[in-house]
Amino acid sequence: MxxxxxxxxxxxxxxxxxxxxxFEAGLTDALHAIAQENGVALDGEEALGHYRAARYMPDVQLFPDDLVRVYGVIAPKLGLPADAANAARFRDAVPAWxxxxxxxxxxxxxxxxxxxxxxxxxxxxxxxxxxxxxxxxxxxxxxxxxxxxxxxxxxxxxxxxxxxxxxxxxxxxxxxxxxxxxxxxxxxxxxxxxxxxxxxxxxxxxxxxxxxxxxxxxxxxxxxxxxxxxxxxxxxxx
CATH class of the missing domain: 3.40.50.1000 (HAD superfamily/HAD-like)
Incomplete structure (x- = not known):
């Protein structure tokens, strides 16, 4: 038909x-900013892969408030500081996407x-x-x-x-x-x-x-x- x-x-x-x-650019831009401040080289596609896995864990929360939890999961994998301030910063970048x-x-x-x-x-x-x-x-x-x-x-x-x-x-x-x-x-x-x-x-x-x-x-x-x-x-x- x-x-x-x-x-x-x-x-x-x-x-x-x-x-x-x-949203992919929004996520990676926020992560790149944190990485640069901490002297870390960040691969954007790798970061998106970790993000995707974290977003579909059993304890997922409403998006984009869930980005606070997600940051805590992915930051250690990316060599970034897993602190509350940067986790909130990751979420609070959303209005600028x-x-x-x-x-x-x-x-x-x-x-x-x-x-x-x-x-x-x-x-x-x-x-x-x-x-x-x-x-x-x-x-x-x-x-x-x-x-x-x-x-x-x-x-x-x-x-x-x-x-x-x-x-x-x-x-x-x-x-x-x-x-x-x-x-x-x-x-x-x-x-x-x-x-x-x-x-x-x-x-x-x-x-x-x-x-x-x-x-x-x-x-x-x-x-x-x-x-x-x-x-x-x-x-x-x-």
């Missing part, structure tokens, strides 16, 4: 951290056609900073504080479905867009949504700071940037 054309959707739902906000260079412009363009919905495993305090960095483009937003659960839990998606149903739509009216195969692309396929994979790590090996999926899901749409999606929408509507 052929996929729905981009012009057929009323909504685009977005993962935020990793798709729109460059930058959007990908193409994100805000692409969202502003897409907003002219669709209602945009943010779906993030981040807490509301962090999302408020991310939303401001992105130009506050969202029609609605769902954070872990709102849903009480994290993607890839289908219950997170079900709350979004209920929201659009309140506006006279269905999940078939949503294009779900994300970079994480594990958190978003696989589960959106299982839930019968049309999805769009933004492959932010194209040209790089591995999964960086994001957990590796049990299996790869071929997306309905695939771009290596948000700019690519926005351009495709412009073409589809011309």
């Amino acid at each position: 052929s996929k729905k054309p981009l012009s057929a959707f009323r909504y685009i739902s977005f993962d935020v951290v990793g798709t729109l906000i460059d 930058k959007a990908f260079p193409d994100a805000a412009e692409a969202l502003a363009s897409l907003k002219q056609t669709y209602r945009l919905i943010a779906m993030t495993n981040a807490q509301r305090w962090a999302f408020d900073h991310f939303n401001a960095a992105l130009g506050q483009p969202f029609h609605a937003s769902f954070t872990v504080d709102d849903t009480g659960t994290e993607k890839p839990d289908p219950a997170f998606f079900e709350q979004v479905f209920a929201f659009v149903e309140g506006e006279g739509a269905t999940k078939d009216d949503i294009l779900h867009t994300a970079q994480s195969q594990y958190h978003d692309i696989g589960v959106s396929r299982r839930l019968g949504m049309t999805n769009c994979w933004i492959e932010r790590r194209h040209g790089q090996t591995g999964y960086g700071g994001t957990i590796e999926p049990a299996s790869f899901t071929v997306p309905d749409y695939h771009f290596t940037s948000m700019a690519g999606l926005a351009a495709a929408v412009t073409t589809a509507r011309s």
Whole structure:
């Protein structure tokens, strides 16, 4: 069966951290600053690997407050001081995380056609900073504080479905867009949504700071940037 054309959707739902906000750069920039002050040579990809493992331990907490705990786990592995001050500093760098260079412009363009919905495993305090960095483009937003659960839990998606149903739509009216195969692309396929994979790590090996999926899901749409999606929408509507 052929996929729905981009012009057929009323909504685009977005993962935020990793798709729109460059969390890998945010994490490694903060760690590099601490490393430099302590005369430590830091490998960014190695640091992301330790981060990924720490984030999926049994005692994981809500993100990004969990970065305090994560720092305590990864600092000794990276040769960094595992003190409370630097752990708090690691978390407190979150408001300075930058959007990908193409994100805000692409969202502003897409907003002219669709209602945009943010779906993030981040807490509301962090999302408020991310939303401001992105130009506050969202029609609605769902954070872990709102849903009480994290993607890839289908219950997170079900709350979004209920929201659009309140506006006279269905999940078939949503294009779900994300970079994480594990958190978003696989589960959106299982839930019968049309999805769009933004492959932010194209040209790089591995999964960086994001957990590796049990299996790869071929997306309905695939771009290596948000700019690519926005351009495709412009073409589809011309």
